Amino acid sequence: LAQSADIKVCVDSMEGVRQLQKFRSEDVKSLKVLIEINTGMNRCGVDNHQQVAELMELISAADNLSFHGFMSHSGNIYGAENIRELHDIAIDEARHMHAVAKYWRNRGVTVNTVSVGSTPASKYLNEISGIDEFRPGNYVFNDFIQVCLGVAEIEDCALSIISTVISKPSAGRVIIDAGSKSLGLDKGAHSKQITNSFGFVKEHPGAIIERLSEEHGILRVKDSNEFMIGEKLIIIPNHACAVTNLFDEALIIKDTQVVDEWKITARGKVK
Numbered sequence: 001l002a003q004s005a006d007i008k009v010c011v012d013s014m015e016g017v018r019q020l021q022k023f024r025s026e027d028v029k030s031l032k033v034l035i036e037i038n039t040g041m042n043r044c045g046v047d048n049h050q051q052v053a054e055l056m057e058l059i060s061a062a063d064n065l066s067f068h069g070f071m072s073h074s075g076n077i078y079g080a081e082n083i084r085e086l087h088d089i090a091i092d093e094a095r096h097m098h099a100v101a102k103y104w105r106n107r108g109v110t111v112n113t114v115s116v117g118s119t120p121a122s123k124y125l126n127e128i129s130g131i132d133e134f135r136p137g138n139y140v141f142n143d144f145i146q147v148c149l150g151v152a153e154i155e156d157c158a159l160s161i162i163s164t165v166i167s168k169p170s171a172g173r174v175i176i177d178a179g180s181k182s183l184g185l186d187k188g189a190h191s192k193q194i195t196n197s198f199g200f201v202k203e204h205p206g207a208i209i210e211r212l213s214e215e216h217g218i219l220r221v222k223d224s225n226e227f228m229i230g231e232k233l234i235i236i237p238n239h240a241c242a243v244t245n246l247f248d249e250a251l252i253i254k255d256t257q258v259v260d261e262w263k264i265t266a267r268g269k270v271k
């Protein structure tokens, strides 16, 4: 991998650096290390300059490691209550990281990379400065969570699940053949909840995918007469990242034609 990619790793603990000290490779003489900073997500990342100083000292003492810069992830943005809050979290992350880099540069440290970001924060890229790298991931597809947050429109969502109506047991209930194995269980990112539906049904925007079994989706609808058994429904999933990882292949559609089929090669790699 090192022959085709510029690999960087991130740490936020002394134990993490000690583990990296054991790393030896013919291809990578000096492994580039980023220190992760907590900018409010409260997942990984260090909280103060003292912790950074201790990590830097250990990294520079290792002959196989080189300090490369700082990274953060503004995943807390998925809990934003409104556009104002979304904007402020994006700007705060960048400001925070810019200030950390400045603090260390003022002390003579070479900071090569300041890496931040998330898909919702990328909406405010034009207001952000002092940053070298931005890492939106979901951005390639967008999904219903991004729509609910207000950073994308349904037309911006590139990934969909095609399901089939298999039953209409009552006037207000329609059953499809897509359940948790296809749509996933997320109703928001990072365990947040932003929608009450397990996806957005494109042709029937009022339908709520209320419950999921593994292979069944239970839709609450106004009038099941508007649905036909056998009808195909296009569903924008709530969380495109998790849904992509549920399938072996994706059909590539241009206009209405299937033009290719791609293997999802990164799937099933968690060991």
Ligand SMILES: Cc1ncc(COP(=O)(O)O)c(C=O)c1O
Residues within 6 Å of the ligand: 072, 073, 075, 117, 118, 119, 120, 135, 136, 137, 138, 139, 241
């Ligand atoms: C460390 C890190 N960087 C970047 C991203 C991409 O963020 P998003 O999913 O908002 O595109 C993620 C997603 O979980 C992440 O964990």
